[in-house]
Amino acid sequence: MTPRPDSGGTGGRLKAAWQALVSRAAQAPPTADMARIRLMYERFREILAGNDATLQLIAEIDECLAGRAVFTLESLVRQIHKAEMHVFVMVKNLNLLSGNAHGGLYARLRELSAEIAAMSPLSGDAPEQAEVMALEDIRLDRALLVGSKIARLGEARARAGVTVPEGFAITTAAFSAFMSANGLWERAAHLEDLVQTRGDASAVALACQEVQRAILGAPVPERIVGTITGAFDHLAEGTDLRVAMRSSAVGEDTYVSHAGQYHTELGVRREGLLDAYRAVIASAYGRAAILYRFEHKMGTRETAMAVGCLRMLDPRCSGVMFTRRPDAPDIDAVVVAAVPGLASALVAGEQDAHVWITGDDPRTPASTLLTPDDLSGLSAIARRLESCLGGPQEVEWAIERAGPIVVVQSRALIATQRTPVQDTPISDEPPLLAGGLTACPGVGAGRVVQVAREDDLDAFPDRGVLVARQALPMYSRILSRCAAIVTDIGSPAGHMASLAREYGVPALVGCGEATSVLLAGMPVTVDATRAQVFSGLLAASESAPARPAPAADAPAVQALRRIARLITPLSLTDPANPVFRPASCQSLHDIARYVHEKTFEVVFHWGDVNWGDTRHARRLQVHLPLTIDVIDVGGGIRDAGARRDDEPHAGPAAGSAGAPGIGVEDVLSVPFRALLSGMLDARIRWDRPRPLSARGFLAVVGERMAGLPGEALGVGGASYAIVSDRYLNFSTKAGYHFATIDTYCGHSVNKNYIHFRFAGGAADGARRERRVRLIASVLASLDFKVQTRGDLLVARLGQFDQATLLARLEDMGRLCMCTRQLDMLMDTEGSPEFFARAFLAGQLDRF
Amino acid sequence: MADLRLLLVDDEPDFLEPLCTRLTRRRVACATAASGEEALQALADSRFDCAVVDVKMPGMDGLELLRRIRRDHPGTPVVLLTGHASVEMGVQGMELGAFDYLLKPVDLDELLDVVRRAAEQPREPGLP
Numbered sequence: 001m002t003p004r005p006d007s008g009g010t011g012g013r014l015k016a017a018w019q020a021l022v023s024r025a026a027q028a029p030p031t032a033d034m035a036r037i038r039l040m041y042e043r044f045r046e047i048l049a050g051n052d053a054t055l056q057l058i059a060e061i062d063e064c065l066a067g068r069a070v071f072t073l074e075s076l077v078r079q080i081h082k083a084e085m086h087v088f089v090m091v092k093n094l095n096l097l098s099g100n101a102h103g104g105l106y107a108r109l110r111e112l113s114a115e116i117a118a119m120s121p122l123s124g125d126a127p128e129q130a131e132v133m134a135l136e137d138i139r140l141d142r143a144l145l146v147g148s149k150i151a152r153l154g155e156a157r158a159r160a161g162v163t164v165p166e167g168f169a170i171t172t173a174a175f176s177a178f179m180s181a182n183g184l185w186e187r188a189a190h191l192e193d194l195v196q197t198r199g200d201a202s203a204v205a206l207a208c209q210e211v212q213r214a215i216l217g218a219p220v221p222e223r224i225v226g227t228i229t230g231a232f233d234h235l236a237e238g239t240d241l242r243v244a245m246r247s248s249a250v251g252e253d254t255y256v257s258h259a260g261q262y263h264t265e266l267g268v269r270r271e272g273l274l275d276a277y278r279a280v281i282a283s284a285y286g287r288a289a290i291l292y293r294f295e296h297k298m299g300t301r302e303t304a305m306a307v308g309c310l311r312m313l314d315p316r317c318s319g320v321m322f323t324r325r326p327d328a329p330d331i332d333a334v335v336v337a338a339v340p341g342l343a344s345a346l347v348a349g350e351q352d353a354h355v356w357i358t359g360d361d362p363r364t365p366a367s368t369l370l371t372p373d374d375l376s377g378l379s380a381i382a383r384r385l386e387s388c389l390g391g392p393q394e395v396e397w398a399i400e401r402a403g404p405i406v407v408v409q410s411r412a413l414i415a416t417q418r419t420p421v422q423d424t425p426i427s428d429e430p431p432l433l434a435g436g437l438t439a440c441p442g443v444g445a446g447r448v449v450q451v452a453r454e455d456d457l458d459a460f461p462d463r464g465v466l467v468a469r470q471a472l473p474m475y476s477r478i479l480s481r482c483a484a485i486v487t488d489i490g491s492p493a494g495h496m497a498s499l500a501r502e503y504g505v506p507a508l509v510g511c512g513e514a515t516s517v518l519l520a521g522m523p524v525t526v527d528a529t530r531a532q533v534f535s536g537l538l539a540a541s542e543s544a545p546a547r548p549a550p551a552a553d554a555p556a557v558q559a560l561r562r563i564a565r566l567i568t569p570l571s572l573t574d575p576a577n578p579v580f581r582p583a584s585c586q587s588l589h590d591i592a593r594y595v596h597e598k599t600f601e602v603v604f605h606w607g608d609v610n611w612g613d614t615r616h617a618r619r620l621q622v623h624l625p626l627t628i629d630v631i632d633v634g635g636g637i638r639d640a641g642a643r644r645d646d647e648p649h650a651g652p653a654a655g656s657a658g659a660p661g662i663g664v665e666d667v668l669s670v671p672f673r674a675l676l677s678g679m680l681d682a683r684i685r686w687d688r689p690r691p692l693s694a695r696g697f698l699a700v701v702g703e704r705m706a707g708l709p710g711e712a713l714g715v716g717g718a719s720y721a722i723v724s725d726r727y728l729n730f731s732t733k734a735g736y737h738f739a740t741i742d743t744y745c746g747h748s749v750n751k752n753y754i755h756f757r758f759a760g761g762a763a764d765g766a767r768r769e770r771r772v773r774l775i776a777s778v779l780a781s782l783d784f785k786v787q788t789r790g791d792l793l794v795a796r797l798g799q800f801d802q803a804t805l806l807a808r809l810e811d812m813g814r815l816c817m818c819t820r821q822l823d824m825l826m827d828t829e830g831s832p833e834f835f836a837r838a839f840l841a842g843q844l845d846r847f
Numbered sequence: 848m849a850d851l852r853l854l855l856v857d858d859e860p861d862f863l864e865p866l867c868t869r870l871t872r873r874r875v876a877c878a879t880a881a882s883g884e885e886a887l888q889a890l891a892d893s894r895f896d897c898a899v900v901d902v903k904m905p906g907m908d909g910l911e912l913l914r915r916i917r918r919d920h921p922g923t924p925v926v927l928l929t930g931h932a933s934v935e936m937g938v939q940g941m942e943l944g945a946f947d948y949l950l951k952p953v954d955l956d957e958l959l960d961v962v963r964r965a966a967e968q969p970r971e972p973g974l975p
Contacts, residue, residue, distance in 0.1 A: 035963040042957055085950075088937045092948055095941070106938045113934040
């Protein structure tokens with residue numbers, strides 16, 4: 001076998017290696033001038049990218065405000081911070097580009113940023129705040145420190161004069177210190193992200209367990225241990241004290257109930273304090289609690305957890321009281337549910353209770369648990385709590401042997417609109433099930449889903465009817481897609497009943513045999529108002545109480561509305577208006593708008609900039625009446641030096657700018673290629689004498705005045721093209737006008753634009769204006785937004801795909817050549833329209 | 848031969864050393880300082896074309912160091928570099944006369960362009 005002539009193998013590699021070597025050698029260490037040009041371009045690109053990112057964030061914040069997007073307060077604060085930094089970088093870069101011509105922006109941005117920080121609900125970590133507070137020192141205004149539950153209890157004690165258990169709160173400052181000392185915030189934040197990105201259920205469950213395990217295993221800082229045991233010893237006064245440790249999260253029990261989402265530890269001794277503390281805190285990261293908070297747009301930090309340590313009671317009976325009937329809050333009535341001993345099983349939904357109702361439509365069960373005196377005492381407390389805490393309350397209470405009535409907790413009662421009771425049943429068929437207590441009135445229809453374990457909730461379908469043995473708060477995470485609830489046991493006074501009312505899900509509790517009658521998959525209709533369940537989907541009769549909109553009151557939304565006023569509104573709309581200045585900026589959006597506008601003013605004059613040592617500018621060798629020097633800021637022209645030896649266009653004459661010249665084929669910049677292709681359109685006969693017949697006398701005069709290309713070259717000097725692979729800034733002063741095209745043509749429609757600015761001209765004013773009218777008319781037909789002031793024209797085209805922009809750039813190339821001498825041709829008022837029509841019709845030989 | 852002499856100031860060696868190595872490969876001579884005090888000592892001992900300073904450092908922070916360099920070594924431009932961005936720090940830095948304020952992670956080419964430009968015109972902070 002004869003070896004083949006090695007053209008593509010070793011020889012090819014050798015050639016490539018040689019070219020690489022030549023190429024490297026040609027790359028002298030970049031000069032400061034080149035660094036400067038690249039930097040200007042980099043800063044300019046950063047401004048545009050920052051502007052895009054800011055507008056995107058503003059749109060997202062508006063979405064949240066409109067209630068169309070879900071968010072947490074933490075994620076919101078991160079978004080706002082991002083927007084601020086984008087705007088800062090924009091301001092900084094504009095000032096660096098313009099020689100600090102807009103220094104006033106710094107002061108304005110700083111003021112806005114300080115205002116935003118002052119309004120942010122997460123600002124400041126409350127570093128110097130007490131880690132433990134005695135209940136007698138607590139009022140409602142300490143809610144951020146001790147959580148809502150304990151703050152309300154302190155308020156009720158001090159202002160409503162009711163008896164509450166003695167105790168103290170381990171504050172959110174202690175919680176923060178504990179979380180920080182053990183690096184737990186990061187884990188919690190990760191969990192939030194997971195929920196926010198709608199991670200799958202098992203991943204969320206696993207992550208929750210991990211965070212909880214980490215909390216349970218983390219040491220409580222020494223200082224806090226001392227403070228907690230000190231407070232405990234002070235309360236015990238030497239006795240064998242036991243306390244109940246209850247969650248008291250910030251925001252809990254106020255805007256949204258959080259009913260039963262968190263852990264309570266009963267009968268805690270001194271030695272068990274820290275374990276119980278960790279157990280309560282860990283419950284903040286239970287799956288149900290996380291999802292509940294997420295539904296209510298609350299983040300982890302906002303729900304910073306305080307823990308109440310209250311003397312353990314030994315009641316003869318205890319229970320829950322509604323200070324109003326939940327289904328008729330305007331009637332003067334009190335609903336009391338009681339059980340013997342401790343009420344924890346009652347509120348957890350695991351036990352039925354005896355229920356009394358006072359008022360016009362009283363109900364007295366056959367029970368001796370409560371005496372008439374107890375009932376009137378509870379009623380009196382009910383009204384005092386209402387006036388002290390504002391509005392109907394849901395109260396946990398206890399009566400110790402021979403002791404007063406003790407209020408353990410009081411939270412806002414979520415009442416429903418009263419639904420008119422229909423006279424006729426919703427079906428003539430006999431019900432499958434009748435009886436039970438209405439936890440939330442209304443009618444819901446769907447297929448039965450039996451829930452025995454928490455895992456059963458993972459696959460809960462939309463509009464399913466939840467049927468379960470117990471009424472448990474863990475159902476909260478599927479309540480938003482649940483058609484109705486029916487349980488065997490449970491009380492309307494339980495946590496789940498509160499949640500059902502909050503979500504407006506018709507619910508029937510204490511039905512006794514629901515789980516054995518309502519079998520999985522059965523289509524049923526639940527009339528919770530009249531405590532009946534029918535076979536079949538009687539959808540037409542479906543009605544639920546108007547669901548209150550908890551989101552509207554959520555603290556995250558309130559905070560957002562306040563802060564958003566400093567971020568999203570745009571008041572600086574008209575750059576020509578004298579108020580268009582830094583001091584007028586009322587929002588981050590205004591600042592971004594200002595910077596964006598001023599940036600293009602800078603960029604439009606890049607052609608005027610003294611580029612200093614332009615060894616790196618490459619003169620374009622092309623048959624056009626223009627001298628074009630090309631400055632590459634990244635991938636805009638074929639690698640310098642690679643073609644040096646066989647460069648047909650290079651020569652001493654071509655290299656007047658210092659570096660070898662380049663040909664059109666060396667241009668890699670997509671927008672510049674398009675522009676050149678338009679300029680080089682063979683139909684434009686700028687270099688040939690026009691036939692006299694098509695012109696007339698004035699045209700000939702004009703042509704003579706316009707002169708030949710060689711003369712045109714002398715006017716105004718070189719044109720500059722600053723290019724990257726997808727960017728072009730082209731400025732030309734050749735001819736009698738000064739025009740700048742600035743464009744980016746990438747694959748992201750939102751980043752693409754063409755900006756065009758055109759000014760001046762050598763002809764008299766009237767002719768110049770007519771030329772501007774021609775260009776305006778043509779560009780408007782090409783979808784540009786055009787503004788003119790005298791003989792200045794600014795046109796913008798944004799948000800089109802690359803192919804469209806490239807087609808427009810070709811048109812602009814043609815237009816550029818066609819209009820070069822046009823003011824000499826336009827002699828009557830009608831001419832601009834005539835030429836515009838001719839141009840758009842492709843009759844380029846008319847120019 | 849190195850064409851630039853840089854002083855890199857950062858309390859995190861994990862950031863400082865790789866950056867220094869990469870810059871040296873690009874023919875930039877680097878000295879490093881782990882604190883503001885070390886940086887001032889280095890500036891007193893020899894001349895640098897530019898100082899690249901981390902904003903958040905224990906003890907003397909980057910803004911304080913910037914203030915002192917502007918006062919005692921006005922010919923040495925300062926480029927601030929930070930991973931913990933805040934508007935207040937940024938605005939302060941620029942008002943105190945930083946040549947630029949860059950966010951970590953920083954692109955090496957961009958950093959080189961900035962320091963080259965800074966080294967060329969030390970007396971005109973803020974001008975590109």
